Amino acid sequence: MYSLDYYDFGTPASDSAELVSVEIDGQTVTVPAGVSVMRAAAMMRKQIPKLCATDTLKAFGSCRLCLVEIEGRKGYPASCTTQVAAGMKIKTSSEALTRLRRNVMELYLSDHPAECVSDQVPVRTEFKAMAQLVGLTENRYGADGARHLGAPLDESNPYFRFDPSACIVCSRCVRACDEVQGTFALTIEGRGFDSRVVASQDERFIDSECVSCGACVEACPTTALQEKSLIAGPAPEKAVTTTCAYCGVGCSFKAEMKDEVVVRMVPNRAGHANQGHACVKGRFAYGYATHSDRVLKPMVRARITDPWREVSWTEAIERAASEFKRIQAKYGRNSIGGITSSRCTNEEAYLVQKLVRAAFGNNNVDTCARVCHSPTGYGLKHTLGESAGTQAFNSVMKSDVILLIGANPTEGHPVFASQLKRRLRQGAKLVVVDPRAIGLVRTPHIEAEYHLQLRPGTNVALMNAMAHVVVTEGLTRESYIAERCEQASYEKWKQFVAHPDRSPEATADVTGVPAEKVRGAARLYASAENAAIYYGLGVTEHSQGATMVMCIANLAMATGNLGREGVGVNPLRGQNNVQGSCDMGSFPHELSGYRHISDDAVRASFEAAWSVRLDPEPGLRIPNMFESALEGDFKAMYIQGEDMAQSDPNTQHVTAALSAMECVVIQDLFLNETAKYAHIFLPGSTFLEKDGTFTNAERRISRVRKVMNPLAGLQDWEITQRLSNALGYPMNYSHPSEIMDEIAALTPTFAGVNYQKLDELGSIQWPCNAEAPSGTQTMHVGRFVRGKGKFYVTEYVPTSEQTSSRFPLILTTGRVLTQYNVGAQTRRTDNIVRYDEDRLEIHPHDAQMRGIATGDWVGVASRAGDTVLRALVTDRVQPGVVYTTFHFPESGANVVTTDNSDWATNCPEYKVTAVQVVKVTQPSLWRQRFRELSRRQHKERAGRADRVDQT
Ligand code: SF4
Ligand code: SF4
Ligand code: SF4
Numbered sequence: 001m002y003s004l005d006y007y008d009f010g011t012p013a014s015d016s017a018e019l020v021s022v023e024i025d026g027q028t029v030t031v032p033a034g035v036s037v038m039r040a041a042a043m044m045r046k047q048i049p050k051l052c053a054t055d056t057l058k059a060f061g062s063c064r065l066c067l068v069e070i071e072g073r074k075g076y077p078a079s080c081t082t083q084v085a086a087g088m089k090i091k092t093s094s095e096a097l098t099r100l101r102r103n104v105m106e107l108y109l110s111d112h113p114a115e116c117v118s119d120q121v122p123v124r125t126e127f128k129a130m131a132q133l134v135g136l137t138e139n140r141y142g143a144d145g146a147r148h149l150g151a152p153l154d155e156s157n158p159y160f161r162f163d164p165s166a167c168i169v170c171s172r173c174v175r176a177c178d179e180v181q182g183t184f185a186l187t188i189e190g191r192g193f194d195s196r197v198v199a200s201q202d203e204r205f206i207d208s209e210c211v212s213c214g215a216c217v218e219a220c221p222t223t224a225l226q227e228k229s230l231i232a233g234p235a236p237e238k239a240v241t242t243t244c245a246y247c248g249v250g251c252s253f254k255a256e257m258k259d260e261v262v263v264r265m266v267p268n269r270a271g272h273a274n275q276g277h278a279c280v281k282g283r284f285a286y287g288y289a290t291h292s293d294r295v296l297k298p299m300v301r302a303r304i305t306d307p308w309r310e311v312s313w314t315e316a317i318e319r320a321a322s323e324f325k326r327i328q329a330k331y332g333r334n335s336i337g338g339i340t341s342s343r344c345t346n347e348e349a350y351l352v353q354k355l356v357r358a359a360f361g362n363n364n365v366d367t368c369a370r371v372c373h374s375p376t377g378y379g380l381k382h383t384l385g386e387s388a389g390t391q392a393f394n395s396v397m398k399s400d401v402i403l404l405i406g407a408n409p410t411e412g413h414p415v416f417a418s419q420l421k422r423r424l425r426q427g428a429k430l431v432v433v434d435p436r437a438i439g440l441v442r443t444p445h446i447e448a449e450y451h452l453q454l455r456p457g458t459n460v461a462l463m464n465a466m467a468h469v470v471v472t473e474g475l476t477r478e479s480y481i482a483e484r485c486e487q488a489s490y491e492k493w494k495q496f497v498a499h500p501d502r503s504p505e506a507t508a509d510v511t512g513v514p515a516e517k518v519r520g521a522a523r524l525y526a527s528a529e530n531a532a533i534y535y536g537l538g539v540t541e542h543s544q545g546a547t548m549v550m551c552i553a554n555l556a557m558a559t560g561n562l563g564r565e566g567v568g569v570n571p572l573r574g575q576n577n578v579q580g581s582c583d584m585g586s587f588p589h590e591l592s593g594y595r596h597i598s599d600d601a602v603r604a605s606f607e608a609a610w611s612v613r614l615d616p617e618p619g620l621r622i623p624n625m626f627e628s629a630l631e632g633d634f635k636a637m638y639i640q641g642e643d644m645a646q647s648d649p650n651t652q653h654v655t656a657a658l659s660a661m662e663c664v665v666i667q668d669l670f671l672n673e674t675a676k677y678a679h680i681f682l683p684g685s686t687f688l689e690k691d692g693t694f695t696n697a698e699r700r701i702s703r704v705r706k707v708m709n710p711l712a713g714l715q716d717w718e719i720t721q722r723l724s725n726a727l728g729y730p731m732n733y734s735h736p737s738e739i740m741d742e743i744a745a746l747t748p749t750f751a752g753v754n755y756q757k758l759d760e761l762g763s764i765q766w767p768c769n770a771e772a773p774s775g776t777q778t779m780h781v782g783r784f785v786r787g788k789g790k791f792y793v794t795e796y797v798p799t800s801e802q803t804s805s806r807f808p809l810i811l812t813t814g815r816v817l818t819q820y821n822v823g824a825q826t827r828r829t830d831n832i833v834r835y836d837e838d839r840l841e842i843h844p845h846d847a848q849m850r851g852i853a854t855g856d857w858v859g860v861a862s863r864a865g866d867t868v869l870r871a872l873v874t875d876r877v878q879p880g881v882v883y884t885t886f887h888f889p890e891s892g893a894n895v896v897t898t899d900n901s902d903w904a905t906n907c908p909e910y911k912v913t914a915v916q917v918v919k920v921t922q923p924s925l926w927r928q929r930f931r932e933l934s935r936r937q938h939k940e941r942a943g944r945a946d947r948v949d950q951t
C-alpha cells in the first residue's frame with residue numbers, strides 16, 4: 001500500500017554537481033546530470049505511470065509502463081532507464097503512449113485479482129493508482145491469462161503476508177532485499193508468465209534467510225506483500241513522523257494512524273539516518289506498547305514482600321517525595337540518588353538529572369551508559385576533545401577500508417549494517433576484529449579481508465601491535481600529525497608502540513592472532529585513502545575499555561583518518577538515546593555538554609538558571625551506589641526506565657544492594673526484574689505516547705512525536721516534574737520544547753537547537769550553534785575540538801579475570817537482531833517467534849570434551865555465580881570461548897558476570913568472564929529462586945483491572 005504522504009520520484013537522485021536543462025511537455029526544467037527522464041518529470045510534479053520503478057532502487061526497466069516519446073529517438077524509450085541529456089525534448093503523454101500503456105496494464109490485470117483495482121474495494125496500492133492513471137479499472141481479456149491466481153498464501157511471517165496471486169513479478173521486492181537490505185533472500189524463479197517470487201530455496205518466508213526487515217513489503221506496488229496489521233486493521237488516516245525507540249541508529253518512521261491506533265510503521269524515506277529503510281524491531285515490533293502486561297496505575301507497598309496496592313498519581317508521587325525527604329533527614333543528603341534512562345527522551349533525561357542536582361541537592365545521578373559506552377566518552381574526550389562519534393552514517397559510503405572492532409552491526413545496528421554492506425559490495429575492504437565469527441565475516445557478496453579472531457580481553461595488545469606495524473613500517477601521516485597533534489605526546493606514543501615487545505610477533509601468543517594477519521590488516525587500514533573505524537561494546541565493556549578507545553583514537557590520528565568524510569572513529573551506540581542521555585548531563589561528574597561539575601563558571605550558569613546552589617563534588621556512580629547501599633549509607637533510588645537487576649553485572653550483588661535500600665522508586669512500562677525490589681511503581685509511557693527528542697549514534701537529534709495519549713495518563717517528563725514539585729523544587733514546563741529551550745540556553749553544543757528548527761530540517765547533528773547553525777556532520781574538520789589531538793600511551797594490562805583449572809573457558813556476550821537489550825519490549829512482540837531463549841554457544845571441541853550436544857542444558861559457573869542455559873554447538877566461537885546473549889531474565893547471564901570493570905569509568909567487564917560449563921539436569925539455585933519470585937510477582941498481578949485491553 002502507498003505510504004500516506006510520500007512522493008515517489010521513481011528513480012534515485014544523482015549527486016552530480018553538473019546541471020542539464022531538458023524540455024518536458026514544452027516546459028524547461030534544469031536537473032542534476034545523471035537523473036532519469038522519469039525523475040526529471042517527477043521533479044516538475046509530472047507523474048509518468050510506472051510499476052517496476054521506485055526511487056529507493058536502481059531502475060530496472062521491466063514493466064514497460066513508463067514509456068515516453070523523445071524527439072529524434074526511435075520508438076518509445078522507458079523513462080526510468082533513460083538518463084536526461086542536455087537539450088532533450090520529451091513528451092510524457094500522447095494518444096500512442098496512452099494506447100501502449102493501457103495494453104501493458106491490461107496484460108497485468110488479466111493475471112490479477114479483480115478486487116485489487118475495483119473502485120468498490122477501499123484498497124490503496126500503487127498498482128491500483130497506476131491502473132486508474134492509465135484509465136483502466138478492468139481488462140478486456142478477463143482473467144483467462146491467469147498464471148498466479150489461486151496460488152496459496154504464505155502467512156508464515158508474523159508481520160507480513162505473501163499473496164502470489166497479486167504479484168506482478170516486477171522484481172521490486174527482490175531488488176529491495178538485495179540493494180537496500182543486502183540479505184539476498186528472494187529470487188525470481190521461472191520465465192515469462194510462469195515466473196514467480198521465491199524465498200531462499202523455495203521456502204516459506206519464516207524458514208528462509210529473510211530477516212523480516214520489511215524492505216520488500218515497502219517496495220511492493222501491489223497487495224502481494226502486505227503488512228498483516230494493515231490487512232486486519234482499519235485504514236490509516238494520518239501519518240506522524242517520529243523516531244524508533246530501539247537502537248542507536250535512530251531510524252525515522254511515519255506512524256500511520258487511525259485515531260489512536262498505530263496501523264503500521266513505515267520507514268521514512270526522507271529520514272536522514274535510515275533513508276527509507278528499517279529493521280524488524282522498529283518496523284514491526286511496536287506491539288509491546290499496548291501489551292496487556294503494561295502497568296497503568298501507580299502502585300505502592302511498604303515492604304518488597306508485600307503485595308502491590310494501586311493508588312492515585314497524587315498519592316504515589318507524595319509517597320515517593322516524603323520517603324526521599326525522610327531518608328535524607330535521617331541518613332543525610334547523599335543517601336539518595338537517581339538514574340536517567342537511555343530509552344527516554346533527552347528532555348526526560350535532562351529533567352531527572354536536574355531533579356537529582358536541584359531537588360535532591362547532590363550529584364548522585366548516573367545512567368545505563370555507565371554499563372556500555374562510558375569508556376567512549378572518557379577515551380574520545382581525552383584524545384580528541386569531544387565524547388562522541390565523529391561522522392554521519394552516510395560517511396561510510398566514502399570509506400575505502402572499514403575496521404570493525406567488537407561490534408556486530410547486522411544484529412545490533414541493522415540499518416547501518418545494510419548501508420555498510422552496500423559500501424562493501426561497491427568494493428570497500430573490511431577488517432573484522434572479534435573473538436567470534438560474526439555474520440559480516442562472510443555473507444552474500446561480502447567477505448572480510450581479515451578476521452582477527454582475538455582472545456577476549458586482549459584488545460589493547462592487538463591494537464598496540466597494529467600501531468607497531470604502522471609506526472615501524474613508516475605508514476604514519478607525519479604532515480597531518482605535525483599540523484594537528486601534540487608532538488610531544490606523539491613522540492612518546494611512537495616510542496612506546498615501536499618497542500619490539502609490542503610487535504605482532506611478540507603479542508601473538510597473548511592475542512591468539514597470527515602476526516601476519518595483524519600486519520596485513522594494519523597495512524590495509526593505514527594505506528587506504530579513507531579508512532574508518534566502527535566499534536561497539538566489544539571495545540568498551542572490558543577492564544581496559546577506556547584504554548582501548550584511546551588506542552583507536554591514536555591509530556586514527558597517526559594515519560590521518562579523522563576530520564573528513566569516509567574516515568573517523570565511530571562508536572555504535574546501543575540504545576536509542578544513549579548518546580542523548582550522556583549529552584544531557586547524566587553522569588555524576590558532568591553537567592550537560594560534558595562540562596565538569598567542579599567548573600565554577602559552568603556551575604554558576606546552572607545555578608543562575610535553576611535558582612539553586614549546586615554541589616561542586618561529583619556524586620556516586622552506579623557501582624558506588626550499590627557498594628554504599630550494602631555498607632548501609634545509600635538508602636533510596638529513583639530509577640527511570642532501566643532494569644538494573646537484569647542488565648547490570650553480578651545480579652546477586654545488585655539485588656542484595658537493592659534489597660538493602662529503604663525506598664526504590666521504579667518508573668517503567670512493565671513490572672521488570674528491578675521492580676521485584678521496589679516500593680513505589682510509577683507507570684511510564686512509550687515513545688508513541690510522548691513528545692521529545694532522541695539523539696542517535698551520529699549525534700543526530702530527531703523529534704519523537706506523540707501519536708497517542710499516555711495510557712497511564714502522564715508522559716515521563718511530567719512524572720519527574722510532579723515529583724520535583726512534591727519535593728519542593730518547582731518545575732513548570734508545559735511542553736518538552738520548553739525543556740529543550742533550557743538545554744539550548746545552558747549547553748553550548750545545543751545552543752542552536754529548538755523544535756522549530758528540528759521541524760524545518762528534519763534532524764540536526766550537534767554541535768549546533770552560531771558557527772554551525774544547521775549542525776555538524778563531521779567533527780574535527782581542520783582542528784580537533786581540544787585543539788591539538790593528544791596521543792596516550794596505552795599499556796596492555798591483562799584483566800584479573802583469568803582462566804584457571806576451575807574456570808577454564810572465557811564467556812563473552814552479545815545480542816541478536818530480533819531481541820533488544822533486556823528484552824522487555826521485544827519479548828512482548830511476535831519477535832519471540834524468531835528467538836525465544838538465550839543459548840550458550842560452545843565450540844565443538846569444548847562440547848565434545850564435556851559430552852555436550854546442541855539442545856542440552858548446561859550449567860555455567862563463574863566466580864560470581866552460576867546459571868543454566870541450553871547449549872548450541874557451533875564453530876562461530878573459537879575453542880576456549882563460549883558466548884551467550886542476555887535478552888531473557890530467566891537466563892541469568894548477569895548472575896555469572898563479575899564486578900570487574902573499566903579502570904577509568906567502572907564500565908563492567910561483561911565481555912570477559914572465566915567460567916566452567918558442564919552438562920546438567922536441573923536448574924541452578926539462582927534460577928529456582930528467580931522462578932519463585934517471578935511466580936509471586938505474576939500472582940500479584942493476575943486478575944488486576946489495570947490491563948490495557950480493559951481500559
Ligand atoms: S511481490 Fe510485489 S514487489 Fe515482488 S515481484 Fe510481486 S508485485 Fe513485485
Ligand atoms: S523482509 Fe527484508 S530480508 Fe525478508 S525478504 Fe523482505 S527484504 Fe528480504
Ligand atoms: S535499525 Fe535500530 S533504529 Fe532502525 S528500525 Fe532497527 S532498531 Fe529501530
Ligand code: FES
Nearest residue numbers: 061063064066080
Ligand atoms: S517503470 Fe520503467 S519499465 Fe517499469
